[in-house]
Amino acid sequence: MPSTTFHEQWSAAVAGHGDRLFLLFRDDHAINAYSYEEFDQVVAETAGTLRAAGVGRGSCxxxxxxxxxxxxxxWLAAARLGAWIVPADPASTARDIASQVRxxxxxxxxxxxxxxxxxHAGAAGAVPVVVELAETAADVAPGGPLSHGEPVTAAVAGVGPSDRLAVMFTSGTTSEPKGVVxxxxxxxxxGAVMAAAVGLRPEDRWLVTLPLFHANAQYYCFAPxxxxxxxxALTHAFSASRWARQADELGATHASLFAAPIRMILARCGSELPPLRLRHVWFAQSLGEQHYERFAAIIGCRPRQLYGMTETIAxxxxxxxxxLRHDVIGEPLGDREIAVVDPVNGGPAATGTPGMLRVRGVRGADLFAxxxxxxxxxxxxxxxxPxxxxxxxxxxxVAADADGRLRFVGRLDDVIKVSGENVSLTEVESVLAQAPGVLEAAVVARADPTRDVVPVAYVVPRDAGAPPDLAALADWATGNLxxxxxPREWHLIAELPRTSVGKVRRFRIGSA
Structure with a gap:
């Protein structure tokens, strides 16, 4: 029976594609390149360094x-050692660090x-070994901080498919983060499922600009x-103004983004752009039609919307x-089995009516553990x-149309009833982001004595020095919603509170 460990998947890639390029890393100063064989040596030395520091099977x-x-x-060294990683936002406060370490x-x-x-302030001495790194190629170079200890070239005994490899804390858009095992x-x-979903080939190259400590870059780019x-092709950080030029410079054929970074790219990329010819771009979250078509023109292909969560793995x-369209998340991928149910009675949701999405799978395999x-x-x-x-x-x-195609509506708390009518705050936000003078928008619900609740808009100007007129925005909304x-009220705001991958933390708006 074929192994289903991530370590063996990596080892097979090294054996079958050793001299092929694995990683291009672009920081502010240089581009560093590693073949699969070269990076496997980096992994072996990193595993040796971790083992010398006390990491073994089951260690975090x-x-x-x-x-x-x-x-x-x-990440790859942990897979080899049977250990597990917990990626944290590098900009975490001492309080956040303390909570995770505990x-x-x-x-x-x-x-x-x-x-x-x-x-160190957050860990407060509770972590036996803390290694400080430059976050450059020097970290993994010979003689660098991760090249100490005897290299580990094979998996430790007993590492199996069910071994924990990571815990990722969710973004916390509506509640405190949960640890996804x-x-x-x-x-x-x-890796296997997402590679098949895009028809990935060895000659292809993913551009990764989203943070590695969240699922998107790991699941949809590195693993496949x-x-x-x-x-x-990995960049140190996301840059809206440089994204298109980086895609060109690094020879990207594939990319994955959220709607918010796409809107930022459109606002800041400038007019002199290289002629990109990407083969495939995933995007998640709502994107207005105008923004979709403009971005498609920049990248040279029509982006493909998907739906997934850290918990759903693929x-x-x-x-x-x-x-491809801007407004649907489509149909189940591969062998996925789903159900769309009425959130009140649990029965099948009617066509066109928002229902709760459920996904069937095996915990620890195609669902999180x-x-x-x-x-x-x-x-x-x-x-x-059973x-x-x-x-x-x-x-x-989500809501299904007559052809069975799904449209993302939002989290359960993102849909409000205004005088008995369902209103998706997520969909309203994607429309308002296309209004003249608007960079992005968030919409929250406010109690109303006659309509139960009503939407209220918080708008970030495209140009802070010349913000849009709120009365003009209300007129624009009349013609487009x-x-x-x-929205029954409009507010200007300097920026939206977001998670590290651009999801709006709506619960924090207006609370200051």
């Missing part, structure tokens, strides 16, 4: 790093030297590249329309079946 390694080769090497009890932590004070088999599965022997759905130390939430989220599969309730609302969806 805490990563507070921006995008860099050391992050990738530690929950995960890491044996070793890797953090940026430039932000080490915050890490991921196995070796989870990463093996997502490893499963296929393709390459990844994407659940993807658009299959011809041509569970939430860290949280049996109560696990009990609410999973319905385990055949070993489980239904996972996503908490997201149905009556129930039109």
């Amino acid at each position: 390694v805490h990563l507070a790093l921006a995008n860099c080769p050391a992050f990738v090497a530690t 929950r995960i009890r890491p044996a070793v932590a890797l953090c940026a030297a430039a932000r080490a004070d915050a890490y 991921l196995t070796q088999e989870n990463y093996h599965t997502v 590249a490893i499963a296929t022997g393709a390459a990844v 994407a659940v759905t993807g658009d299959t329309s011809v041509p 569970g939430y860290l130390d949280d049996p109560e939430t696990n009990g609410r989220s999973f319905t385990d079946l 055949d070993g599969t489980s239904w996972f309730t996503t908490g997201d609302l 149905p009556p129930a969806a039109r």
